[in-house]
Amino acid sequence: MASPNDLQFQEFDEAADLLSADPEATTLSVSVTSTREGLPESLCYSSGFWTFEYYESLFNVDTVQVLDRVKGSVLPLPGRNFIKHYLRSNPDLYGPFWICVTLVFSVAISGNLSMFLTQMGNPAFHYRPQFHRVTIAAVIIFMYAWLVPVALWGFLTWRQSADRQVKGYSFLETVCVYGYSLFIYIPTSILWIIPFEWLRWMLILVAMVISGSVLVLTFWPAVRDEAKLIAVATVVAILLLHTLLAVGCKMYFFHSATSIPPPAAAATVSTLTTKQH
Amino acid sequence: MAEEEASRPFAGLSDVSIPEDIPVEGDISVPMGANKRDDEYSTLDEPVKETILRDLRAVGNKFIHVLYPKRSSALLRDWDLWGPLLLCVTLALLLQGGAADSDDQGGPQFAEVFVVIWFGSIIITLNSKLLGGTISFFQSLCVLGYCILPLTVAMIVCRIVLVGGSGTVSFVVRLLVVTASFGWSTFASTAFLADSQPSNRKALVVYPVFLFYFIISWIILTFSPSH
Numbered sequence: 001m002a003s004p005n006d007l008q009f010q011e012f013d014e015a016a017d018l019l020s021a022d023p024e025a026t027t028l029s030v031s032v033t034s035t036r037e038g039l040p041e042s043l044c045y046s047s048g049f050w051t052f053e054y055y056e057s058l059f060n061v062d063t064v065q066v067l068d069r070v071k072g073s074v075l076p077l078p079g080r081n082f083i084k085h086y087l088r089s090n091p092d093l094y095g096p097f098w099i100c101v102t103l104v105f106s107v108a109i110s111g112n113l114s115m116f117l118t119q120m121g122n123p124a125f126h127y128r129p130q131f132h133r134v135t136i137a138a139v140i141i142f143m144y145a146w147l148v149p150v151a152l153w154g155f156l157t158w159r160q161s162a163d164r165q166v167k168g169y170s171f172l173e174t175v176c177v178y179g180y181s182l183f184i185y186i187p188t189s190i191l192w193i194i195p196f197e198w199l200r201w202m203l204i205l206v207a208m209v210i211s212g213s214v215l216v217l218t219f220w221p222a223v224r225d226e227a228k229l230i231a232v233a234t235v236v237a238i239l240l241l242h243t244l245l246a247v248g249c250k251m252y253f254f255h256s257a258t259s260i261p262p263p264a265a266a267a268t269v270s271t272l273t274t275k276q277h
Numbered sequence: 278m279a280e281e282e283a284s285r286p287f288a289g290l291s292d293v294s295i296p297e298d299i300p301v302e303g304d305i306s307v308p309m310g311a312n313k314r315d316d317e318y319s320t321l322d323e324p325v326k327e328t329i330l331r332d333l334r335a336v337g338n339k340f341i342h343v344l345y346p347k348r349s350s351a352l353l354r355d356w357d358l359w360g361p362l363l364l365c366v367t368l369a370l371l372l373q374g375g376a377a378d379s380d381d382q383g384g385p386q387f388a389e390v391f392v393v394i395w396f397g398s399i400i401i402t403l404n405s406k407l408l409g410g411t412i413s414f415f416q417s418l419c420v421l422g423y424c425i426l427p428l429t430v431a432m433i434v435c436r437i438v439l440v441g442g443s444g445t446v447s448f449v450v451r452l453l454v455v456t457a458s459f460g461w462s463t464f465a466s467t468a469f470l471a472d473s474q475p476s477n478r479k480a481l482v483v484y485p486v487f488l489f490y491f492i493i494s495w496i497i498l499t500f501s502p503s504h
Contacts, residue, residue: 055407056407056409058407059404059407059408059409061478061481062477062478062481063477063478063479063480063481064477066481094404094407094408094481098404098484098485098488101485101488102488105488105492105495109495112499126501127499127501128501129384129385129496129499129500129501131384131385131389131496
């Protein structure tokens with residue numbers, strides 16, 4: 001419909017800016033309803049996962065954004081889906097990875113300190129750094145932060161059919177929300193040094209409620225359309241695994257010097273300790 | 278006549294003849310290139326002491342830059358990994374011999390210290406590159422490794438203090454020394470690394486460095502000698 005005078009070369013600033021910012025970008029339209037997950041996700045998949053650019057696109061966050069996401073994981077408000085509200089099609093791996101690393105060391109160090117404080121008056125006690133606990137904590141936490149999202153994502157992807165309105169979440173978004181939901185355990189584990197048992201149970205309860213509700217608020221819309229039984233079972237399974245992690249960590253790392261692994265986590269822990277010898 | 282002279286500048290030489298039985302020979306050398314080539318060849322002939330001392334001087338120079346961190350590019354420009362290796366091995370050796378009666382509950386083994394330092398440095402370097410940093414891989418490894426120097430000094434001081442006893446006083450002294458050297462290490466490495474990051478992501482890069490030196494400081498502080 002344009003007149004012949006309009007058929008000249010026109011520079012579109014926005015497109016030029018977008019292209020200059022990322023030369024690998026494809027010029028797709030950024031409408032949320034038509035595309036599946038918006039532009040950055042397709043930027044992710046434009047280069048293969050073996051290239052450096054793929055992982056660079058997963059670290060495309062600023063300090064302010066990371067702090068914002070952390071804040072969102074600590075203050076779950078009903079109606080605020082973490083993935084839709086905070087991630088907004090830009091999942092990152094920076095948050096989950098460094099939160100997991102920090103959690104590993106905070107749990108190991110706080111467990112060591114609490115053991116020291118409870119045994120301080122004991123003259124027969126000789127302080128030990130217990131460095132092997134770092135390895136055990138790392139294995140447990142990283143396995144939880146990666147395998148459970150894989151299982152959950154696989155389950156959700158299998159269950160959704162082609163004509164469903166609500167598309168499932170991508171694998172990276174699932175990993176991202178799980179990683180950020182673990183953040184609340186970092187201050188909790190530091191506060192567990194205080195040797196009052198009732199305080200510890202109260203703290204773990206608060207932490208589980210907060211991070212559990214972040215997960216439930218995120219995944220409930222994805223399973224809402226399922227049969228009631230399956231939906232409830234999925235949510236219960238998510239919460240159960242989360243509880244298992246929290247209670248298992250508490251019982252293993254914050255017990256006295258003679259630690260007895262809980263029966264639930266005994267399988268993994270005992271194979272790991274036998275490997276240590 | 279003057280124009281003719283000017284148009285034929287070498288006209289005066291036209292009657293110079295070179296006898297055929299005198300060989301004409303000589304070297305044509307380009308000034309810049311020849312010097313470089315001469316230098317490379319001459320390092321083969323220099324005494325071994327000279328070669329080793331040159332590297333040692335470079336390492337020592339970088340140690341001084343770490344001890345007095347100012348925004349200089351000497352560490353970044355000529356990176357080398359001798360210093361980090363030396364510091365890592367020294368630190369790992371000094372951390373041995375503690376709580377040796379039960380190897381399961383004790384401090385980190387030699388290999389564990391190595392893994393923590395080198396894998397930690399590699400992961401931090403990858404992290405800063407993925408966040409869009411302009412520093413190169415080995416330059417970052419070099420900076421992170423050299424900035425372990427204050428912590429190694431703290432470890433030496435701690436071991437000396439522990440010879441005197443392991444009571445509360447020695448613990449307080451060790452705590453102060455380790456805290457001071459942790460702050461020094463973090464400050465020194467961020468002085469070198471911070472410039473290479475975009476400004477809205479500086480904290481994202483500094484935090485892992487902080488965590489890395491915190492963990493090493495923790496390992497040093499909790500070193501308890503075997504009885």
